[in-house]
Amino acid sequence: MSVWVGLLQGVNVGKRQMKMVELKAALEKAGFEEVRTILASGNFCARYDGSEDEVKARAEAALAAAFDFPVLVVVRTGHELDALRASEPFASLDPNADLTRHVVFFDTPLPLDVSVESRPRDTEILRITEREVIIAAYRQPNGRYTENVEAVLKPLYRALGDSRLSTMRNWNTIEKLLT
8 A cells, every 4th residue: 555645635724624534534444554644724644545546536535525516636755755755855054944845736737838036035936846846935124935936836826727726834844644
């Protein structure tokens, strides 16, 4: 069985509340094994014998049945996240800079020809992979870090159109998923 990581889009914001114990129970009922949840932002690791499409479909169906709202899930194998971590995507950053590190995960391949421009000392695009965008978000005068991410990624979102599903995670969360 493969280890799968699920990153849920838009849970525990507004009225889309989900307790992690309920998330775990719904996934176990759907046949996932060794399910563990990470933080309250809708992340899970589990074992399942199936393809990425099967894991995504099974998780989304299980969550739709268990909760009063649809939940979209971006999935990766544990190996994919291990490889991302091993690539040290944030190694070039000043360790003393006041910033946060993020990864935007997409469920479909990104267009190779789209141009995404960084905003230096605001939202810097460090790397674009086949299905991820690696971002350094610097603290702004208002104290926030990620408020300009959507604006920077707008050309990418426009190129993907309605077919896109993405969710952003702080790098610290990704590291917790891998422990």
